[in-house]
Amino acid sequence: MAESLLLPVVRGVVGKAADALVQSITRMWGVDKDRLKLERHLVYVQSLLADAEAKSETNHAVRTWMKELKAAAYQADDVLDDFQYEALRREALSGQSMASKILSNFTSKNRLVFRHKASRDLKNVLEKIDELVTEMTKFGLVALPEAPPQALPRQTHSALDESMEIFGREGDKDGVVELLLDQQDQQDVQVLPILGMGGVGKTTLAKMVYNNDKIQKHFELRMWHCVSENFEAIPLVRSVIELATNSTCGLPDTIELLRGKLQEAIGRKRFLLILDDVWNEDQNKWEDDLRPLLCSSIGGSGSTIVVTSRSRQVASIMGTLPPHELVCLSEDDSWELFSKKAFSKGVQEQAKFVKIGRCISNKCKGLPLALKTMGGLMSSKQQIEEWEAIADCNISDTNRGKDEVLPILKLSYKHLSPEMKQCFAFCSLFPKDYEMEKDMLIQLWMANGYLHEEGTMDLTQKGEYIFNELAWRSFFQDVILVREPYFMHASKQEINGCKMHDLMHDLAKDVANECANAEELIQQNMPVNDVHHLHIRGNYQLNKISQLLGGTMYLRTLLMPPSSYKDLMKSKLMPSRALSILCRDTSIVHMLTRTAHLRYLDLSYSSIVSLPNSICMLYNLLSLRLNHCSLLQYLPEGMRTMRKLCHIYLLGCGSLERMPPKLSVLHNLRTLTRFVVGTKDGCGIEELEDLRQIGGRLELYNLQEVKCGSKANLHEKHNLNELLLYWDHFREATNHEQVWNLLYLMIS
Template identity: 55%
Template sequence: MCGLDGDRRTLERHLLAVECKLANAEERSETNGYVKSWMKELKSIAYEANDVLDDFRYEALRRQSKIGKSTTRKVLGYITRHSPLLFRFEMSRKLKNVLKKINKLVKEMNTFDLESSVRKERQHPWRQTHSKLDDTKEIFGRDEDKKVVVKLLLNQQDQRNVQVLPIFGMGGLGKTTLAKMVYNDQQIQEHFQLKMWHYVSDNFNVVALLKSIIELAGNKRCDMPDTIELLRKQLEEVIGQNRFMLMIDDVWNENERMWEDDLKPLLCSVGGPGSIIVVTTRSHKVASIMQTLRPLKRECLSEQDSWELFAHKAFSNGVEEQAELASIGRRIVNKCGGLPLALKTMGGLLSSKEKVQEWKAIEESNIGDNDGGKYEVMPILKLSYKHLSSEMKLCFAFCAVFYKDYEMEKDRLIQLWMANCFIQEEGTVDLVQKGEFIFDELVWRSFLQDCKMHDLMHDLAKDVTEECASIEGSSQQKALLKGVCHMKMSKAELQRSSGLCKGRTYLRTLLAHAKHLRYLDLSGSDIVRLPDSICMLYNLQTLRLIDCQNLQQLPKDMARLRKLIHLYLFGCDSLKSMSPNFGLLHNLHILTTFVVGTRDGLGIEQLKDLQCLSNSLELLNLSKIKSGENAKQPQSEEKSK
């Protein structure tokens, strides 16, 4: 690329500088609106710059995939849309444009002194010693509360009408935790013939709630039309006269008419004597609207229980409980105001800090100050977020792309982190292993709860990034921010959103084709044949085609996807053969299915060069193996287990 290499190197250097500036300006942006605006613009240009470098990488991969074409076609290439001359001209223009933008912002930064003093980030070694804890081991001071609720519910056995018990209190008090303790209690298990759990949050929809209850009670999918009268009859049929307990978690809707006129007549007219609905909510008004039993207000933990919960986190990961640290820790616990989520998060944060001065710095932070007896958990969560490594911040903030209470698959989440370059290689630790370290660390610090997020943590993730969006309805489409880079939407929403992403050059995660795409999930679709255009996604790392039951054929040029690491073909029962020359995909770590073919380039010998394969591999059509010699070639015993 004669004439461009100098500009490209300059851009790479500038991007490293930009990364440093963003890290230094982050803290100041929270209190300075001008810095925040400047930082947002700098982030946008950083994405634009990264896309320019991505164009170089993409073109290199495209040309590599074309090696071996005839001389005539190479000559013709100079006068087509893929002409090296046209590419050089276009990239020269893009490079100069983005460098001009970066230089302008850096000059503005120097003029107005926007950069704060350099803040060195302490890097903590990745630990492999801790594993995910059983949640029951982290519950302190709630046994008495559980006994009270269980006794109250069992005492309603002679009530002919369905009773409603609200559990309310501010976020982070452990309302859902208490509800789970009650739900799984042995006496409750034996007392109720039907037990159902439904999470609502912001989406308090009558039809959705009825369908969920019908599915839970009948243990099968409800495909009925959205007609209230039909759903009412089906509800009566599946519940009958069974004594049931229904947990409705995280209710926000304060529309009294919706409860009194729509839901209460339906839910409170079914089931046998002693049936119960338990509601968790932050709103006292919701509790007042739905109650038939006196609402149970969640109280903060006692001083002793607070200390035990905090110490369980802070001193169980290699940090010794020294007298001075314990003294500082008790003052920090007092700032947490007895809020379990705050205590767990702060304990997880301090479990990585061994020096007294580090603990004192946390103590002196402006967090959780008592304002008229009211404690807030969000400032504490934000402080804990600040102390995450830059990689962990990116990985956590990305989770805002999922809906509230979305159950994230660990492997899939790590693949998305990898696809977006949030994880950097470190020594001999590969990206997958590093991703697992980050996931476990986020769980340990209570930013994730196994494969879900507490709704307050979801609020925090949305608060710290404007680059992720989950589209839950067409009404939200107009509100999409210009800087969104990661978007999640359902198949129906994607179909309704044609043209929605026009001009969004920075988009990295979406079910759509783009040359910058690293991750593509078409699972469960009715596709019969993948388009050949997929083979132009040279940057693609993960392709998920799980349960594409009608898929018969893969594109013939899939061997071009040299960056492909994960290919999921579970449930592709109609797949007749692989693509030719599959053995060229040397980076494949996960290949779930291989269909043996008879033509050249389709035989089982294609597996012999895939030395990075791990996990399980399903081999189909073994009867088509031509000879015993071919069967020996894959050398499966030499591959990773």
Template identity: 35%
Template sequence: MVDSLISIAVEKFNTILQDEVALLVGVKNEIEKLFETFTSIQAVLEDAESRRVKDRAVKIWLEKLKEVAYDVDDILDEWMTENLRSQAAEEGDGSCFSFIVICFLSPLTCFNHVMFRHRIGSRIKEARGRLDDISKETRQLGLSVASGERERVDSEVKKDEIRKRETSSLVDRSSIVGREDDKNEVIDLLLRESSQEVTEVPFVISIVGMGGLGKTSLAKLVYNDEKLKGHFDIKMWVCVSEDFDVKRITKLMIESATESACNLESLDLLQSRLREFLHSKRFLLVLDDIWSEDRRMWDELRLPFQAGALGSRIVITARSEKVAMAMGNIHMHKLEALSDEDCWLMFSRSAFGDQSAEERLELKEIGRGIVKKCGGIPLAAKTIGSAMQLRRTRRQWELVLESETWNLVDVMEGILPALLLSYYDLPPALKQCFAYCSIFPKDWELEKATIVKLWIAQGFIGSDTSEDMEEIGGLYFDDLLRRSLLQDAEMGSNGSIFSCKMHDLVHDLAQSVAGNDCLIVGMTQQANLNLNKVHHSFIFSSSMFEVTSSSSTFHKADKLRTLLVSHGSRVFPPKLEMSLMKQVRISICLHKLFHHLQCLRALDMTGAKIVKLPRTVGQLKHLRYLDLSYSNIEEISAGLINCVNLQTLILNACEWLRKLPREMRKMISLRHLELERINNLSYLPKGIGRLSTLQTLTKFIVGGNHGVDGCDLGELKHLNLLQGSLDITQLQNVSSQEEAREAELYKKRHLHTLSLYFNYPTYGEEVGDEEKRRTEGVLEGLRPHTNLKELKIWSYRGSKFPEWMGDPSSNLIRILLYDCSECEQLPALWNLPMLQDLGMFGCPLLAEKYKEGGEDRPRIAHIPSVRIF
């Protein structure tokens, strides 16, 4: 991980050293000396990393180096931030000479500017002194430059190599071997009518074994087996993990059974609802990954199960037999290690890839030796097999077989040596990204887009002229999946990877290599919590008040770079109920919090019951990621515009949000602005079109209300990097086709979903001929790029649709029309080669023509899904 930190600093060195005008001579000399020292230390890092497990002195040396690297990164980032603020001032004033003018009018500003650089120079000199001391210790520790005997992947991830592997990189989750007998035995128990049936408690089958044996995989095979179809009335799958919370688990059972969100909050109501669902029904419940041995918790959880019919079954997976015994009426199925032959089969599927039969034969004997050391653990065989794909020579395989890591006892607190070797095999950038994932609790759903944005916020991902950071981050994520360090990939609606999970054993590895860097607070009682060396923290909390009131704890957390606060389910956030008095109190606490957390790069307060961010948020000069989704926030403080590094601002489902900062155009680093399900925001601040780096803008509001002068469509003209989804609302405010064309939607080639809202006040309201023609012109001018996949149109009042909707070169897959009450005819949608879904809702004139039996129905008969309501 340290090598990645140093790489980040070196990249910033290079950027700053090019700033010849801004650099004072003394500062430049200090930076050059620091750069040289960093480079010399970087050469021995590979040796140090391989010795850190066994040699405590080396481990301490690496910790000291890491702290200096973090401090240097902060210093260099402050320098670059100062330059960004100058650029933001120029952007806001619209003049490239603004700084010169300011200096002429205010000599104090120039003086402060020079003093800032002197202070930075002094801090760099102090850091270099610490680094020189660390450098001297390399000889005492006997650290040396890697001889090349142990080969590793290059210091940077070569993106073109990743792409070549990408075609066959994802592991097939269905390729489970050696578990057919186990599956049949468990299924037989599920289907068998037993004399041991107890009316009060369903029969429980526990799958028990150490981490990595494949307990969850076996449970999934059983749960989805064809033999169970029709046998159970209700099937439920719940991942329990370490947090055995009866209310949470009961809610998840209801949601699994009904496939919909449950908004009940009290345990009494939840258990009553579950009892109703289960009444006289035969059910199958899988409780995956149980840790709690508390029999009282189980007794409370099982109360609603008594309503189920005889033959109901519960399957649990657990590492401990004591956990299983706490469940009472059970059959325990102990999962054993795989045979050498099955383990070899799993290993070879991952390891050999496209190698020829001759190559496989040459490596087979060595490979079987490696498999032998995996101890029959499927996860170990699969993971080390994935790592071996990159090694093609006999000597490379022999080096893995002969590695001292296999001989370590209880290495890294019980982490399997095979997994540790897989970590060593990661390139430096991926090591940092992998370790960072340990900030999330076990079984947490790691959403790909969110993880990538957080990696970018921490500076783990660089960029070049050909690709942006999000694309590179996506490749990193996919590579971790390919290496089996992430698993259970879930696909999004567009066919790409949406999320993954991390196996418990791999999570233990990530926590071990992260050390003090990452800390999860709140899952268990933690006495004398010390955050003074923690850089990334995830906190479970029922309210921000609980977090911020522990002021003494956070006074010492001045090195914290990530603070993620969980207020409940990420999918179904809790109802936000709090008195105004408490909310004001929270705002005061945040003011104190921001004063101490000056190094923050990422802050997630999803579901926080806060009304307004204090102006002191502008003091967070390093801040790059801010998520306030599902909060009670009403107004974003103008202080936020001082966060010129901010890349991601997420405000989804902030129901009370009314206003964004007026000078938002100064936030020149902004790449993602998410505004989904925001109903009270009536306008966007003028100048948002200057944020040319924007890739995500989920909502664009045309004009303003109540006399407010908002954005016109022309602001979209230069935002050609926009991707994903875009909602354009208040289109009734657009005056003409020419104004609509100024948005240049036809240049937005990365958008896949476009929703157009005309926002007429009354459903079905008739409009005059002139208004119809104006509206038709507006829609004509909004022609999108042919790459668009989904188009939605709301409350359109024209008599006809534009011809571009029927363009044969279009890639549209779905078209949905809502309340288009004046339209009488569809364009030539039958010419669209990719169209799979057409929906018309509240479109009476169209419904008459295109419904079953309608005169024009044959024209759209080839479309697989046609819905008319």
């Protein structure tokens, strides 16, 4: 099943082969015919991969061919990346002085040698793809109709299956009903968020409330709208109008006309509106577009909107009432739900089955969706040995019963998009129960080319979408807030993170064969030849891995413990796309300039004092993480050439004295956690003026140096959720009049 991940790999290489930057260099170097032939071959292969995947389940030769094709595709990706890097290097040099350009020609990497090698590598990989295309013809593969890239958003409805027993939610239902009835004297429309993780039963609870007799009598008008991904004002208001009038709205897409019709349809009726499955965290969409329409000038006293969501940010933005948080079922309620399903058919509720069943029920962690799925599975198992095998399926030293459970999970996995499959499988890199930081995970996906821009979504937004979708579908069982340790300031930094249920982790391991953590390699003596992504937690594991390797291991991702340059060299582990390492000396940093493909670099908690200018040659870098490098004083002066940078993390870098000049040219920046205002040209607060995408946390230091008339346009940075102001390098601004005057200067 792991080779099902081949399609997004090939698709990514096709996209890179067609990239304008790549084409500009292949034309210049006279190898564009080879590039074009490679692209045509891969487009053809891509059209046949669905059939190849189906045949690979029973045909070993096809399975072997797919494995070789995947290796060749990775090789082609690296070759094309060399051409892309050369184009980026030339762009970076175009803005430099003549002396810098001349100096660049005498760097250790001779450009003529590089040109010759890249051109030769392109021919070699084309020959390999040629062989594989020829071999493919004997398999009789055909082009199958391509599945839609993404399933339609889940649509919910208000109907409650009366035959379905609901366990453990009576108290929640009564509490929400009472709260809604208590709003009868409120003149303004109130908004109640219902929060909870995927599969915990938020929609079910909303249905119970919506269909409650007291609610039906209390509200003159009840409406149910599943929001999903579309939180735009026009389609949402149009839907509410049609729900209120029970007829089609034929008005054009003019918001003023729709606003008038909405007021006419609802009037002064007391209404209940359920907005189910809200993910949007854009505060402006609610505050500026929807809240004035849905919460002003319509509805009688006591009108209420109930919002179901997994996001605390959504609750914070939309809620006027404290959120009702739906927790997992208790052990007793979990068992009641599980046993109702498990013993609903031929299996008798005997003591020996009950004992094992309780063990299986506990593994579902109180999630109704998991309990119903597992209970349904067990109802088809008549033998106690089958129950025992499934109960043991998560025990690390055995695989008994694993094949019985995974098909249930694979059914959901099968309906994911290729990008989602790849992103989910990558999570098998981490050990079980590992708390994965959301932003880190998305940035690692970006670094490995798993994400592709779609419509108006850039890479970061696409990553957010995929993360949320995987969380919604319970591939991430726990979406949590993690408090980052050792934060320098009094308030701890809270990070969005997630964990995977053990069964989901098993599924990720089953569908991915190129991700591993050191513990698995050491304990299970796993083969390392096909591993492309490696996670090492301790130096003991690093030493063991070094002993296992006979030669250099070329990786795409390496997440490793605190190490020195000698440790890294001894390990023979060379990452090309992502590296996370706490380094004890700066020699590692100098070595990094050899990895032109690097997209993600995390040196957090390292003892570095400065980063060399040579790091600015990492033109592909998307994420630079330097959190809690407490000795760090300077960043490279030439960072303005790193035009692809999206994220710069500098949390806890208390010794940082100044910023590199001209950061304003880094138009892709979405994260810049620390900015120290300087007095030199290109180092003032105005460098932030045009960086409109910056979001999350922003700490501004040395504000005493802000010049009159300088602007930072903070009011246009809609993604900011934390702003910390410091008058000098360390002292927090306490004079409120000075702060407001300063903010006025930076905004107006």
